[in-house]
Amino acid sequence: MIAIVVISFIIVGTLWGVSNIINQSEGPSIKNVSGILLIAQNNAFNKTNPDIYATVNVPMKLVVVNKDFVRHDLIVDQLKINTAYLSSEQDFTTAIASKKSGIFEYYCSLHPTTMRGEIIVK
Numbered sequence: 001m002i003a004i005v006v007i008s009f010i011i012v013g014t015l016w017g018v019s020n021i022i023n024q025s026e027g028p029s030i031k032n033v034s035g036i037l038l039i040a041q042n043n044a045f046n047k048t049n050p051d052i053y054a055t056v057n058v059p060m061k062l063v064v065v066n067k068d069f070v071r072h073d074l075i076v077d078q079l080k081i082n083t084a085y086l087s088s089e090q091d092f093t094t095a096i097a098s099k100k101s102g103i104f105e106y107y108c109s110l111h112p113t114t115m116r117g118e119i120i121v122k
C-alpha cells in the first residue's frame with residue numbers, strides 16, 4: 001500500500017516536472033500583447049521611434065525586445081521606467097503608467113541620439 005502511494009507520488013511529480021520543462025521551453029510569449037511592443041533593431045525603436053499615446057491613470061503594457069546584436073535599454077526618467085540592459089533577443093515587460101498628462105521622452109541610454117522618442121499621456 002505504501003509502495004503504491006510512493007509510486008503515484010513519483011509519477012505525479014515526474015509529470016509535473018515534465019510539464020514545467022515543456023512550458024519553459026516555449027519561452028516568453030509576445031504574441032498576445034495588448035499594449036505596446038517596441039523592437040530595438042538597427043539602433044531604432046520600431047524603425048521610426050514612434051510617438052506612444054497613453055491615457056492618464058490607465059496603465060499600458062510595454063514590452064521591449066532587443067533584436068540587435070548590441071545591447072539596448074529603454075528608459076523614461078519621469079515615469080520611472082528602466083528595462084536595464086537587454087542583450088540580443090532579450091525582452092522586458094513593464095508598464096507605462098502616469099497620474100499626470102504630459103510628454104515624456106523615452107530613450108536608450110547607450111544610443112541616446114538615435115533611439116529616442118516621446119510618450120504622450122493625455
Ligand SMILES: [Cu+2]
Pocket residue numbers: 040043071072073108109110111115
Ligand atoms: Cu540602444
